[in-house]
Amino acid sequence: MTMPCKLIYAKSLQAAHAVIVALRESWQQLIQYKATPTPELLQRYQQLIQQLQQLPLPADIKPVLKQLQQQLQNHHTGVKLMPLQQALAHFGIQLNHQTDSPWFHYDPGQPLPxxxxxxxKAWRQQLKKYKDHPTKRLQLAWQNLPYSAAFHEACLALRAILREKNTSDSPALPLLYYIAAFHSFIRIEPETPRGDLIAAAFSGKTLLQQPICYQQLGTQALALLNQTDQQRIQKQWGPPAQHQRLADLLPDLHQQYLTAVQLS
Structure with missing residues (x-):
């Protein structure tokens, strides 16, 4: 008798718990060693999870199975990020409002907002004022993109929010990912130009038109994401297929950006 059949007929909570632990540990090892599971292995995982869901398991086990199932599904269909506009709205930021998101409305050649x-000095004083109010800090940082300091402050604010409330449906995680992806396009080695020079040469609305795909970008090439960020993202969304910057994914557009900044 196969293992799935034994699970179905024995209906042993102890056996079911052991299988769940094994599934989670094997999945974490895939993430740790950055391995890509085969289609056969993914199918086997799905079958086991579906069979476990038929058992009278304790209520606290069901969310664990649901999270595992979602991670597996992401490998088939890709991670569907919460739309940027929706994620921002959770924190009182309107993407379609020029005051909230000036860089994403600005057209190069026009007077810079x-x-x-x-x-x-006023910006630094406001950050200090909102030290214990991460949502306010996030709003202030978003308003001042594409300055490098604003990118970093936005990430700090989102990490604070995630520490307070880290749930699977939190909009903070996809927003952190969007910001890190945008930064991976804007960043220039060895030194990124000042934010006013970037804004004057390249509109943020251009980035809004580009798809942000987790399976294509991954986490390791996004410089703003620290180890904790990467672990949190991969735990939630599963291991990506590859790792690269948004600049690498859009080489022609990035060359246009570099040329525009150099001429500004």
């Missing part, structure tokens, strides 16, 4: 002309 005052908020994008420099990060002065």
């Amino acid at each position: 005052v908020v994008l002309q420099g990060l002065g």
Whole structure:
């Protein structure tokens, strides 16, 4: 008798628990060693999870199975990120509002909005004021993209939010990923230009038109994501197929960006 049949007929909670532990551990090993599971292995995982879901398991086990099933499904269909506009709205930020998101409305050649002309003393004072209010810090940082300091402050704010409430449906995680992906396009080695120079040469609305795909970008090439971020993302979405910057994914557009910044 096969293992799935034994699970079905024995209906042993102890055996079911052992299988769940084994599934989670094997999945974590795939993430740890950055291995890509074969279609056959994914199918086997799905079958085991479906059979486990038929058993009278304790209520606290069901979310674990659901998360595992979602991670496996992501490998078949790809991770569907929460739309950026929706994620921002959770934190009181309107993507279609020029005051909230000036860089994403600005057209190069027009007068640069005052908020994008420099990060002065007032900006630093506001950050200090909102030290214990991560949502306010996030709003302030988003308003001042594409400054490098604003990218970093946005990530710090989102990490604080995730520490407070880290649930599978939290909009903070996809928003952190969007910001890291945008940064991987904007960043220039060895030194990224000032935010006002970037904004004057390249509109953020251009990035909004580009698809942000987790399976294509992964985590390791996104410099803003630390180890904890990467582990949290891969635990939630599963291991990606590859790792690269958004700049690598869009080489022609990135060359246009580099040329525009150099001429500004």
